[in-house]
Amino acid sequence: MTGSGGAIVIGGGLGGLWATLTLANAGFPVQLFSLFEVRRSHSVCAQGGINAVLDTKGQHDSVRQHIIDTIKGGEYLANQPPIKSMCESAPGLIRTFDRMGVTFSRTAEGLLDQRLFGGVKNKRTCFAGASTGQQLLYGVDQQVRRLESLGQVTKHEWWEFLELLKDEAGNCRGILAMGLNSLEVRAFPAEVVVLATGGFGQIYAPNTTTSTNCTGAAASRCYRQGARFANAEFFQFHPTTMIGRDKTRLMSEAARGEGGRIWVPRTPDDRRAPKSIPEAERLYILEEMFPSYGNTVARDEASRAIWRVTRQMGLGLRGTDRVYLDLTHLDRSFVATRLGAILDIYRKFAGVDPLDEPMEIFPAAHYPMGGLWVDFERDANGGMVSESPRNHATSIPGLYACGECDYAYHGANRLGANSLLSASFSGRVAGASAACYLRGLGSDRPRLRQHDIDSLIARQESLNQHMMRSDGPESPFQIHRELGELMTAKVGVVRANPELEVALEELRELDARLDRIRLGDAKQWANQSLSFARQLRDMLQLAMVVTQSALARDECRGAHYKPEFKLAIPEGKFPGDPEFEDYRARWQANNARWLKTTIAEHRPDGPKIDFEPVDTSLYPPVNPRDYR
Amino acid sequence: MTPAQDTAADGSASQDDSLSVEAIHLRIRRQDRPDSPAYWQDFRLPYEADHNVVSALLALRSNPVTTSGQRVEPVAWERNCMEEVCGSCAMLINGVPRPACSALVDQLEQPIVLAPLPKFPVVRDLVVDRSRIDTGFQHVKAWIDIDGAWDTHEGAPRISPRQWSDNYLYSRCMSCGCCMAACPQFGPHANFIGPAPLAQVRLMNSHPTGRYDKTERLHAIMGEGGLSDCGNAQNCVRVCPKAIPLTTAIGELGRETTLQALKDLFG
Numbered sequence: 001m002t003g004s005g006g007a008i009v010i011g012g013g014l015g016g017l018w019a020t021l022t023l024a025n026a027g028f029p030v031q032l033f034s035l036f037e038v039r040r041s042h043s044v045c046a047q048g049g050i051n052a053v054l055d056t057k058g059q060h061d062s063v064r065q066h067i068i069d070t071i072k073g074g075e076y077l078a079n080q081p082p083i084k085s086m087c088e089s090a091p092g093l094i095r096t097f098d099r100m101g102v103t104f105s106r107t108a109e110g111l112l113d114q115r116l117f118g119g120v121k122n123k124r125t126c127f128a129g130a131s132t133g134q135q136l137l138y139g140v141d142q143q144v145r146r147l148e149s150l151g152q153v154t155k156h157e158w159w160e161f162l163e164l165l166k167d168e169a170g171n172c173r174g175i176l177a178m179g180l181n182s183l184e185v186r187a188f189p190a191e192v193v194v195l196a197t198g199g200f201g202q203i204y205a206p207n208t209t210t211s212t213n214c215t216g217a218a219a220s221r222c223y224r225q226g227a228r229f230a231n232a233e234f235f236q237f238h239p240t241t242m243i244g245r246d247k248t249r250l251m252s253e254a255a256r257g258e259g260g261r262i263w264v265p266r267t268p269d270d271r272r273a274p275k276s277i278p279e280a281e282r283l284y285i286l287e288e289m290f291p292s293y294g295n296t297v298a299r300d301e302a303s304r305a306i307w308r309v310t311r312q313m314g315l316g317l318r319g320t321d322r323v324y325l326d327l328t329h330l331d332r333s334f335v336a337t338r339l340g341a342i343l344d345i346y347r348k349f350a351g352v353d354p355l356d357e358p359m360e361i362f363p364a365a366h367y368p369m370g371g372l373w374v375d376f377e378r379d380a381n382g383g384m385v386s387e388s389p390r391n392h393a394t395s396i397p398g399l400y401a402c403g404e405c406d407y408a409y410h411g412a413n414r415l416g417a418n419s420l421l422s423a424s425f426s427g428r429v430a431g432a433s434a435a436c437y438l439r440g441l442g443s444d445r446p447r448l449r450q451h452d453i454d455s456l457i458a459r460q461e462s463l464n465q466h467m468m469r470s471d472g473p474e475s476p477f478q479i480h481r482e483l484g485e486l487m488t489a490k491v492g493v494v495r496a497n498p499e500l501e502v503a504l505e506e507l508r509e510l511d512a513r514l515d516r517i518r519l520g521d522a523k524q525w526a527n528q529s530l531s532f533a534r535q536l537r538d539m540l541q542l543a544m545v546v547t548q549s550a551l552a553r554d555e556c557r558g559a560h561y562k563p564e565f566k567l568a569i570p571e572g573k574f575p576g577d578p579e580f581e582d583y584r585a586r587w588q589a590n591n592a593r594w595l596k597t598t599i600a601e602h603r604p605d606g607p608k609i610d611f612e613p614v615d616t617s618l619y620p621p622v623n624p625r626d627y628r
Numbered sequence: 629m630t631p632a633q634d635t636a637a638d639g640s641a642s643q644d645d646s647l648s649v650e651a652i653h654l655r656i657r658r659q660d661r662p663d664s665p666a667y668w669q670d671f672r673l674p675y676e677a678d679h680n681v682v683s684a685l686l687a688l689r690s691n692p693v694t695t696s697g698q699r700v701e702p703v704a705w706e707r708n709c710m711e712e713v714c715g716s717c718a719m720l721i722n723g724v725p726r727p728a729c730s731a732l733v734d735q736l737e738q739p740i741v742l743a744p745l746p747k748f749p750v751v752r753d754l755v756v757d758r759s760r761i762d763t764g765f766q767h768v769k770a771w772i773d774i775d776g777a778w779d780t781h782e783g784a785p786r787i788s789p790r791q792w793s794d795n796y797l798y799s800r801c802m803s804c805g806c807c808m809a810a811c812p813q814f815g816p817h818a819n820f821i822g823p824a825p826l827a828q829v830r831l832m833n834s835h836p837t838g839r840y841d842k843t844e845r846l847h848a849i850m851g852e853g854g855l856s857d858c859g860n861a862q863n864c865v866r867v868c869p870k871a872i873p874l875t876t877a878i879g880e881l882g883r884e885t886t887l888q889a890l891k892d893l894f895g
Contacts, residue, residue, distance in 0.1 A: 036706065036708065039802075039803065040714040040715060041708075042708070042714075044713045044714050045711060092779030094783070095780070095783040098783035098784045099772065099780065099783060101784070103795050103796045105792065106787055106788070106789045107789070109786065110786030110787050111786060134800070138799065142765075142771035143777060145765060145766060146771040149766050149769075181752075212707055212708055244680070245676065245678060246680065246683035249710075345711070348730050349711075349730060351734060428777070520692070520699070521702060526755060528702070529689070
């Protein structure tokens with residue numbers, strides 16, 4: 001159990017598969033771990049597209065503009081060198097995906113088509129029908145299968161990462177993992193580990209668009225072993241999602257863009273059929289609150305407005321959180337052509353046709369901008385050094401992180417169609433960095449002691465046995481539901497310090513209740529309840545990091561909104577006016593205080609929060625965002 | 629898809645009818661281990677209009693008590709995206725192989741009978757081992773042989789919108805295994821590779837550079853367990869949740885393999 005095991009990659013979504021390909025192409029054997037067959041990863045859910053400046057639409061698009069859009073979209077909170085390198089690499093990534101056979105949608109001339117996406121002015125988004133993430137994932141999945149057939153990659157599907165193995169010097173030297181069928185706990189030594197385990201929307205379940213496996217458990221386990229967690233308070237809520245009992249499903253922004261109207265009956269608990277409610281008795285939420293933008297107001301504004309109407313004014317449909325997203329006033333054939341994909345999803349999962357009845361929607365947790373803290377090495381031109389063992393290294397030597405489980409590219413809010421890009425790019429960078437790290441290792445590393453490994457395995461196995469024999473009054477599934485409700489209500493779209501304090505207290509109570517569960521399944525084979533209950537502990541830990549980080553940040557920035565600390569632009573005042581200049585000064589003072597990365601470190605009594613500076617060397621924040 | 633079930637679902641269920649249903653009755657085939665015998669259990673859940681089979685199973689796992697009052701282990705089943713794009717949750721629902729997430733309870737006849745996807749070895753309860761699909765993909769080299777995952781400063785050759793739309797149909801295959809489960813020729817009794825990997829041959833062979841390995845892929849499906857084992861039952865295309873024209877692919881491959889056989893014979 002002491003030999004070199006090359007590289008381990010955990011997670012088989014876009015990030016993990018890119019890291020795998022890059023490491024294997026560099027000549028290192030890779031062991032790839034996943035909770036399930038890798039092609040079922042959450043990357044498949046991304047519908048819209050992937051940004052890359054190709055400038056093929058006669059709009060003089062530029063990489064510089066992509067960089068600026070990404071920086072401003074994140075309200076300057078992301079370090080700028082990684083963003084620069086990502087945007088510069090995007091066209092090359094697209095060409096590589098194209099060579100892999102990804103079915104990108106085409107122009108009449110057979111070139112890659114590009115379309116307009118939220119938050120930008122140019123057509124910059126490549127897409128593959130309405131299933132871009134699925135197609136990109138399959139592209140790299142096929143390549144990994146090819147390398148598997150050549151013996152360069154070994155897949156361990158149905159294995160769950162439990163903890164990192166560290167040597168005496170604190171270097172990550174492999175992992176402990178549990179076979180999800182056999183429940184065997186086994187050590188897998190390696191010289192470097194790349195974590196690519198995705199986001200953690202399940203702490204808001206079922207009020208999240210993420211897949212059931214997006215628990216964040218793996219990242220949480222690394223955090224508990226010393227990896228720093230950054231910007232956890234920034235979670236993007238998508239305003240228009242369809243609430244289900246199992247999850248909420250995304251209804252693309254296009255529905256608002258094409259003329260969809262969001263409304264509720266003006267009278268609370270009005271039970272009439274929507275179409276029988278007269279215009280005058282409807283509250284068109286966004287049109288009344290944002291007269292100049294109406295229904296096309298930005299994602300975060302829309303989410304907050306809906307929140308206000310349902311949670312503060314109590315006007316949600318039938319006393320629930322839901323509001324109408326109405327397409328029934330539009331021309332049926334127009335809607336069918338422009339919004340076919342949305343209609344299909346709603347018909348399929350709600351069993352109702354949005355051409356006949358208004359859809360029912362609510363904001364849901366969609367994408368965490370925060371994640372494991374990772375390093376970068378800046379080059380002379382302000383980008384990332386292309387081959388450096390520092391890029392995407394976590395604070396644990398030998399552990400790298402990429403994809404949605406890192407924090408690197410999106411700052412306080414993510415630009416649409418940048419997530420598939422950051423997952424792919426960061427996977428490739430993390431793979432290359434891990435390869436650099438492997439090349440730089442000396443031959444005289446301390447060996448892991450078999451005795452230490454054995455006692456770690458014994459500890460994990462006894463934890464399993466303890467859980468399987470548990471016979472308390474609590475249900476892990478009920479605790480999970482309460483976690484989702486709590487996070488949605490108190491650490492969601494709108495935040496206030498007193499509520500966050502209460503949330504922390506309640507999270508501690510949920511954590512204590514988890515000690516008193518009854519698992520209800522003692523079978524030593526394919527025990528899903530066991531795996532879930534273990535992950536729930538990690539979800540609670542992450543929820544505490546999110547809440548503590550949210551409590552620490554007293555400002556409004558991107559997806560983190562605390563109205564008590566809002567800096568409002570003086571109405572009708574523009575640069576040059578003393579009132580505006582006074583606002584600018586306050587905005588700058590706020591940046592001096594808060595334009596910093598939130599860093600959480602694990603301590604036995606809860607997360608310890610610190611702040612560190614952000615590299616804004618390329619495009620410093622001089623002017624406040626002003627959408628007037 | 630049995631037509632009878634579909635009509636019953638769309639046609640008769642008026643709002644009032646569905647409100648009068650008070651419970652969801654699930655009849656589930658259980659199996660503790662791959663080598664242990666299967667058995668059936670019945671469960672009742674409070675009725676909610678917006679349940680699908682996955683959400684019903686999620687609700688059931690909190691309180692898994694059978695209709696005879698016996699507390700049992702929660703049912704094991706696979707799910708992930710719940711948007712019918714990851715392919716995890718395919719199972720046999722009222723005798724039809726289909727993804728459970730898009731199977732709306734209101735559109736199903738009760739009791740709702742759930743069994744594992746047939747033809748694949750059972751792992752536990754509704755979880756099956758679908759690795760034979762992967763083996764099939766490996767066998768037919770379902771990939772484009774690229775020099776490496778780096779930028780060569782050139783993309784793939786152009787693809788016409790028409791060819792794109794043909795290919796896109798096949799690239800949506802999420803390898804859920806429904807087509808394989810429905811195929812009479814596929815299963816533990818036979819070597820037949822099954823419809824999903826065959827459709828990938830069609831997809832890869834039509835790509836402008838994937839075509840370079842066309843001969844090899846055709847040879848891979850010309851031997852035992854290959855294309856000629858298809859019995860033309862056409863079940864695959866009827867159950868595919870993504871409406872992939874699997875039989876069209878198989879037809880095209882039939883012509884291609886015939887031509888290939890002639891080429892092999894006469895050089």
